[in-house]
Amino acid sequence: MISQTEENYLKALYNLTYLKGEASVNEISKRLEIKMPTVNSMMKKLSEKGFVHYESYKPLKLTEEGKKEAALIIRKHRLTEMYLVEKMGFAWDEVHQIAEQIEHIHSPEFFTKMDQLLGYPTVDPHGSPIPDHNGVMRSESYIFLDTCKTGDAVTLMAVQPSSKELLQYLSAKDLELGTTLTILSIEPFDNSITVNYGNRISEVLSSKVTATLLVRPIS
Amino acid sequence: MISQTEENYLKALYNLTYLKGEASVNEISKRLEIKMPTVNSMMKKLSEKGFVHYESYKPLKLTEEGKKEAALIIRKHRLTEMYLVEKMGFAWDEVHQIAEQIEHIHSPEFFTKMDQLLGYPTVDPHGSPIPDHNGVMRSESYIFLDTCKTGDAVTLMAVQPSSKELLQYLSAKDLELGTTLTILSIEPFDNSITVNYGNRISEVLSSKVTATLLVRPIS
DNA sequence: CTAACAAGTTAGATTAAACTAACAAAATAT
């Protein structure tokens, strides 16, 4: 049996290792706001259980089993977020904290039902992919808006990372997933960009914002 | 802050004291399948926190605050069961275990939303009343089917206690809440009764079953 | 290259929630 606490560590490690393939005790400690010695012992425990490759002073990695476990928890998290938005009418900035709790519910039937009712969605309300029931996550090929050039036309596909404040900011600006933006200019001094979308003729987005927006160029 | 574990003790105590007003360490121990010394220390802790009146060797009672806390957890449990049946399509015998977990979610918005979407229901799928948001539970005036006489016509209002097996048995016999039954005869030997309802001309219900069915006589 | 700093580890303490063993009180049966 795997505890709620252990699940949160696995998920943190999965998310931290998603890009580089490895993470440090220190990073998990900061992410979960738990002191390093506690993280250290938990990593040893998860290593005993076969979920983590642990060696003193070496970076941490998930085992294949650990990756699958973590992905299945993330699946429950993202299905829940989607359900809360699509079926219960919550806004995209209200669902993360609730999903953080519901992801730990033990009931395959409950999540299977959600999946069905939603029509087997592949992304959550923030555009992040939902792993399948085997824990396999489709990899995205989107690019960050701050890597685009003047004149590019792109579609907003995902927001990452998606803090509550950022999501509220985007809503206030009528920026939602699927919105098509055209880059009118890029300010070299601070890398802020001016864009055009919907009936917004000229909106300025700071680099702090554009660094979180994943887009697909219009082919 | 009140832990998930403490919530389960409060709920058990609430349900056990619902009729008599008091309960014993032994009863909670059996109900939760937790040994008596553990229950004993927990009762002292809950007494420290102001939820339980504890005195050595005396029966246990909830304080007013304890009653309210417990009723609010039961509210979350029953709202959840109703939501699972009405909005997600679960059967009435599939929802208790899921609700047993979801009742511990901390999110007023989540349960308020459920309540709204359900149209402010007053009973759960098994006919038990849902406490209001102040923890006040409407008291029922139903009677058990095994107290009725030959010739009585009654409407099935609730099933209590509602084990999974009993609920499945009732479904198989097409007995659901709202069904109107007429008592054709009562067998004095074992108190089984023969009833008529819907297009079932003559069904026999054992006293084990009739002792769980709460009904309202047709006026 | 070494001194200083950052990151990782070990050791030991704390709290919550469970247990068993042993004893005490209350209830029940003879």
Added chain:
DNA sequence: ATATTTTGTTAGTTTAATCTAACTTGTTAG
């Protein structure tokens, strides 16, 4: 009225999950 059984309590142990303090290893800046 006493003996037996059931119920309740106390004491002490265990495991999970956290912490702080102190020490070790690794990294980085002069």
